Amino acid sequence: MKHGSAHLIxxxxxxxxxxxxxxxxxxxxGRGVLLLGEAGIGKSALLAHCAAQARTRGFSVLRGEASEWERSFPLWPFLDLLGTPDRAAVLALLQATGRGAADPVPAAAERLFQIVERWCTLGPVLLVLDDLHWSDEASASLWGRLACQAEQLxxxxxxxARSGEGQAVIDPLLGALERTDGLILPVRPLDEEELAELAAVRLASSAGPSLRRELARTGGNPLYATELLALLRRQDALTVGSDGLEILPGHQVPAPTAAFTDRMQRLSTGLxxxxxxxxxxxxEFRPADLFAVLDRSPTDLLPLIDEALTAEILVxxxxxxxxxxHLIWQVFTEAIPVALRGAMHRQVARTLARADEDFDAVATHLLQADGLETDxxxxxxxxxxxxxxxxRSPQAAAQLLEQALRGPGPTASAVFLRLRLVEALMRSGRAAEAETMARAIATGSATEPEAAAEASWLLAETISRTRSLSDGIRESVEVLRVAVGLEGLGERCAARLYAESALYLNAAGHTDEAASAAEAGVALGKRSGDDFAIAFATRTLVEMSRFRGDDAQxxxxxxxxxxxxxxxALVRVEAVLRTQRLKVLSSVGRSGEAEAEIGRLQTARERMPxxxxxxxxxxxxxxxxxxxxxxxxxEVEYLAEPTYRVVAGSWHGLAGLVAAHRDDRARCEVHLRAMRDLPLDGVTGISVADWLLMARAVAAEQAGRPEEALATLRPVLDPDAAVQVTEGPEWIPVMVRLALGLGDRATAEEAAGLRPPFAEEHLSDRWRHAAAYGRGLLAADPAxxxxxxxxxxxxxxxxxxxxALEDAAELLARQGESAQAKRRLDEAVEVYTRLGARWDIRRAETRLRACGVRRGARGPRSRATSGWESLTPTELRVAERVAAGLSNPEIAAELLLSPRTVQTHVSHILGKLTVRSRVDVARxxxxxxVLS
Known part of the structure; x- marks a missing residue:
């Protein structure tokens, strides 16, 4: 953070x-605060004052600064906030390598968030980030998240941030601050009297009319005004007049910005x-780095540094x-010829690397250098x-790798660099270039088999990201079919290639071929001792067993x-396997075991980057x-963040579905509108956004459009799609009810006859009950x-x-069993009330009223929507621990939740209790x- 004048006039x-x-x-x-204003207006001075005040009050102060050079490296400004152990831990996450590794930036951001939370358990914290307009997207997002959560801590x-710059990162933060009672503080120019006061402080004398006129030319900018005053003093251009200091008659005062250049020119040559x-x-820089770059001793340079401090060039x-x-730094930077500047950056990079400095620092200077390919x-x-x-930074990697590939080097190194360049291009959004290069490597006549194999699975990944879901899977299958036929592959490479191929083959519906590939992956993995290939291939075999309905297998x-x-060591594959296990246990109704599996899954997730x-x-x-x-x-609210936009349909679908059942039509519409252009056609499309499908159907029925609701659900009549949907069997009776209500008996019979593609011995009780239930609706049989x-x-x-109780009640009423119908209606409403499902209550009452049945006047009490009574069991457990003084990570560890889920629960608790802080929750x- 730069330091401004000590006088905050x-x-x-x-x-x-x-x-x-x-x-x-x-x-x-706490609170988020964003200062906005032009360069030199005094934002940094205000932040420095705030930091000084915070220290006197016992705050821990964490400070960092974004840089236009370093924006290629995600989260760089936050690394400056950390002490050595925390910095090393975050850097280890950011530099986690390995083929197929997930993007490490979200993991590092999460760790940084937890580090700040940990600091907050020790006392109040001020986190300062200057020049936010130059920050990378991840840093800005993390700052915004911390600002939004600050009221809990x-x-x-x-x-x-500088006004009018970096709007792509600043605009979302402004919106977030406005939504969370953050403070947006514009820093205005100084007026005429304030500029005169500044002159009086700097010159120890009042300003006369001519000096006031010159100060007005600075536009009220304190930095320009201070530099102008210093320039006039250096030029002996001031004289005492009757009303204060005046400009000497005839003196030509340069533009305020010229003061920077004049200051530099008056320095000694050595400085x-x-x-x-x-x-x-x-x-900003470390003195040790300056000594190393100039190859001069501290004793030699200290007098010059003192001169720079006295001249207020450095602070x-x-x-x-x-x-x-920054404007002073810019003058010195632009004074260096461009060609020389590039060479100096290469020299700095080499010096920092020799001193074993941060990886990021070396790469940053190489990015500013030129002629890298000749070095x-x-x-x-x-x-x-x-x-x-x-x-660490796919964009920076692509730029440096492209330059390095133009330089001399052995052929093997060139292939390796090209493979890494494919990854960098793919991950930095340059998919077409990545595909072209991967295809060239994979099909090159001189490419070694294992390099061709790696290029093939990178090509498959690129294709799957850039095509429609079905086309991407189909083309990837063809690429990997060729790759597994390459001669000269080692068993370990072949094992992994077969395991990956099995995943795509299964997704494409080539089940026999997928099973063979997966079994080959397991067998080759065992022979080569590759646990990853075995586990990765097994995940496909598990998925295939689930699809066949063979839950036991x-x-x-x-x-x-x-x-x-x-x-x-294989925590990502472990998480996938445990996720599949959870789905099976939940599907077959073994809820106790499913809860235990969630605990084990959370333990695995804690080790994930x-x-x-x-x-x-x-x-x-x-x-x-x-x-x-x-x-x-x-659990999934974090999917609303931009980082997870690819799976945003899951969040919006679930949130919209819950809002629909709670009869919150406005909120449901917001979520459905956000995903209105997402197509839900084909088995694969439905499988990745089934909540959205359900939400659209419920909202349509709720709006009085049952024909649209039925049409929305029609894709689930495909047996392959039905087994991919979370509650596939349970939609059978819903579709039967909707179709019968529309007089569409053919569709009702089709729905009632829906069977999954399972062998009879694998048909679960869920499917049997749902099918019988659907047939019962057709036959008007409530049993x-x-x-x-x-x-x-x-x-x-x-x-x-x-x-089911609601449907049974209507059938009983139509058979004249009014008392039984009323009892089942009351039971259904009691269940819906516990859920807060107001729409379902309204629908049930409307249906039964049409049959002449009304529930008792004293129905179940509505579920509270605010206050302590509105907290869910999980929220109560979280609230009790918040009140006991536990931090979010401590609560997460105790309740086997993710820290992010705990943060969401705490936000919901604050909202329901209409309080602002954890202290209020404790009160x-x-x-x-609640507390003993």
């Missing part, structure tokens, strides 16, 4: 607001040389030195660090696959089916509906329990006697 209102924010945070209610998240080198290091910045302002050392460094570069296979993940989306969706599925709707929403209701009640499926808990 004209900033009394701003400093007062900042001190109020600090006071509230000290009491436990003794945390102030402050930043400064200008030192400052040019310092400028190449950046706005101290904790353990570093910094140019007093053997630079090309070698890129080659040696290629994999880490791709993981699926559970056996998951045990086998998990045996190869026992040492924790990034959130595991598939497991989150499976856990949310389980919670939704079990009627724990708020828990389901909390199967009542039998299904009993089954759903016994297997923790409350929504379906209520629907409410104490008032209610």
């Amino acid at each position: 004209g900033r009394e209102a701003e400093t007062h607001r900042l001190e109020e924010v600090l006071s509230a945070a000290a009491e436990g209610t 003794p945390l102030v998240v402050a930043a400064a 200008r040389e030192v400052l040019r080198a310092a400028a190449v290091l950046g706005v 101290p910045a904790d353990d570093r030195l910094a140019f007093r302002h 053997d050392w630079a090309c070698g460094w890129v080659r040696d660090n290629a994999a880490a570069l791709v993981d 699926a559970l056996v296979l998951t045990d086998r696959g998990l045996a190869h993940c026992a040492d924790g 990034v959130p595991h989306v598939g497991s989150s969706i499976a856990i949310a599925d389980h919670h939704f089916v079990a009627g724990e709707w708020d828990d389901a929403l909390a 199967p509906a009542l039998a299904a209701a009993a089954y759903y009640a016994a297997h923790a499926r409350p929504l379906r329990h209520g629907m 409410e808990a104490t008032r209610r006697g």
